[in-house]
Amino acid sequence: MTSTSYEPITMLAGNDLAVFKQLVQDYCASWSTRTGEPDFEQAGRFYAPDPDIIYYDNGLPRDGHQGWENLKVGLLTNVYPNLASLEWIPWDIWAQRRGNLAWTGFNWRITARAKDGTVDEREGRMTILWEQRDGAWLIVHEHSSVPYEPPLQ
Template structure:
């Protein structure tokens, strides 16, 4: 009887141990590969810092129905409209340096990832005057093949304080 109890105990223990190992292997395979989205955020801002939308194009989905919210105008529909509109907004600038904030966060769910961050910009206008600004950015990526492409973003600055009441 005692021998039978020991054998059953060893069999149950062995089954439990092997199932834990199997579960760990399944969990390992199911976890998505780590990707440096915060680094990708900075690469995208570096591309925009060139003032040339063509440098940023490879980071964006090219479909005509994609919506992108930037500083101005209210919205761009499709990459083509975005690429044609941004140079008009940036026409007065000689240089731009955009930096991702330290508060950048990303959330990945399979082939979809969203990120949020604040950003800082240092700009020099063609007349030599300088501007600095702080803003916020929400970006949505979709994995297509080996690439993570921006399928939507909202890039903005907060409104200034309301005018003083008289």
């Protein structure tokens, strides 16, 4: 029988946690917009450039977006055309790390204002997998969800 040794998973705290809290806050702010379209150059700096990475967001397609460029096109097509503004606020941010991989989780609230004046507010949660490359933490996977709320009986 062979024994495999793994580097321990560390729940981050203090300055180490502060780094990831700032990353998550900056990441959410990069998708927020007062003009109806985010700064894709700013948002793109968080993502690894690999074309085969899968990103899941709350919208279509169900099988996710493959690569940053496809994620950007999908959001431009399905989310941002009808928006006048979007505010994305994260809270309860936590982070764990093993070597050059880290993952963050957080709750979020989005307030989206459509061009027709309607407002949609929703809350959800998100997990992001980060990989440290050349000293920078880049997103190599993300998954966002909105918890199921059963109908009132």
